[in-house]
Amino acid sequence: MLDIYYFASFREILGQSDEQLEATQYTTVSTLIESLATRGEQWQQALLNNTNLQIAVNHDIASRQTSLKPGDEIAFFPPVTGG
Amino acid sequence: MLDIYYFASFREILGQSDEQLEATQYTTVSTLIESLATRGEQWQQALLNNTNLQIAVNHDIASRQTSLKPGDEIAFFPPVTGG
C-alpha cells in the first residue's frame, strides 16, 4: 500500500486529506500522478498541470521522477508559506 | 574654561578622570594636546604619540584639528570595546 496525503489548498480542492492505494502499479511519483489525474479536472489541474506542485516521499522533498515502493508515504501540497 | 575627561585606561594611566583648564590659550584639540603632553612621559605617550587616541568634543567624535571654544567638553579615550 501507499499512504497518500494532501495538504492546505490541495486538501480543500481535492476534498480529502489522505487515502491508501495499492502500490503495485505505481513505480514512480509520475505514474501515480497520471493515475490520480484520471479522477477528474480538479485532480488533473492540481497534480498534472501545476508547476507549483510540491511532492514529498517519506518526509523528504521529492520529484515526479522519484520511484515508489510499497509502504511509501507520498504527500502533495502547494509551495510552503510558514514562518 | 574647558571641561576635560579621561576614560578607561587613559584615566588610569594619567591618574585622573577629569579637570578644568582655562580655554583662552587652546584654539584646537591639537594645541591642547601639545600643552598636556608637557606634563610628562605618560601624557606624551597617551595623547601625543598614540595612533589609537580617540577624541570627543561636546559628545561628538572629533579630531586633532577640531577647534575649541570656552565651555567645550573634551574627552580623551582608547578605542571603544562595548557591546
Next chain:
Amino acid sequence: MKYPFVKVQKEDFDLSTEIKALRTGHKDIGAVVSFVGTVRDINEGDDISVLELEHYPGMTEKALEEIRLEAHKRWSLQSSLIIHRIGEMQPCDQIVLVAVSSRHREAAFEAAHYIMDYLKTNAPFWKKETFPDGSTRWVDARVSDKEAENRWQKSASPTQ
C-alpha cells in the same frame, strides 16, 4: 524527544524562557540572536482577523531539524532552537522563533537569518487567512522568499 531543539506546538512561547534554555549548559556564549515572526494585522492591503497554520506532522520536524543542523555545519554555533506554532492565531501573536547562540555575533546573525530563509521555503507549513467578513484565503508563496533562500547558495565562504 526526537528533536529537542525543534518544537512544533499550538501553545505560545515565552522568549526569555526559551533563550535561557538555549543558553543553559553551553559555555563561551557571547552572542544570542533571535528572530520572532508575528501575525501581521495587514497582508497585501487586507485586514486579517485570524491566521491558521497547517503543517505536515512528521515531515515538519524533520525539515526543521535538517535546516538547523545545516546551520551548525556552516557556522560555529553553540546552540540553536526553532519553535513553530500551528493552529489558529490572532494578529500580533507570535508564530515562530529561531534563536542561535555563538561566541561572536557574526555567526549568530548569519545563522539565524539562514535558518529563517530556509524555513520559509522548505518547512511544510501553510498559512490561511480569515478576513473580517469571514472569507478565507490561502497565503501565496512569495517570490522574494525563494530569492532569499537562493542568496545563501551563492555565498561560498560564510563567515565563521
Next chain:
Amino acid sequence: MKYPFVKVQKEDFDLSTEIKALRTGHKDIGAVVSFVGTVRDINEGDDISVLELEHYPGMTEKALEEIRLEAHKRWSLQSSLIIHRIGEMQPCDQIVLVAVSSRHREAAFEAAHYIMDYLKTNAPFWKKETFPDGSTRWVDARVSDKEAENRWQKSASPTQ
C-alpha cells in the same frame, strides 16, 4: 526621557518584557530580531571572573541614538531599542540588547546587525576584565569589529 529607545543602565533586562514594549503601539509588525550580547566566561583563552563596563555618560546615549536613527533611515523599520548595561557583571550575564521590529524579516535582520556593528566601534563603552587571580586587563578593540563596521559603508543599496 530624552531617548526613550536607548537605555544605559546598571540593572539587568528581561528580553520578553523589552520585546513586548518594543512592539506595543506599532501595527503591521511581522518580524522582530533581537541580539543579546553576554559576558563570555573565556576571552582569548583566559578565564574571566568579573567584567566591568565603563562608559562616557551623556555621549553614550547620544551615540546610541544616532546609530539607532541611522538604522531607521537605511531600512523601513517599525521600532527599535538599544539597552546597554554598565558596571560590574559576571560571566553569562547579559550586557547589551539590540532589538528591531519591521514588516519583513530582511530589514529587521540587517538593521539589528548594523546597529550592533556600529555600537561596537562608535559607542563609548570600555570593558575591563578581572581574572581569578585578581589581576585586571582592559579589553583591546578588535580589528574585526572595525572591519564589520566598514562593511556597511560599501553596501550602496541596503534591502528595504
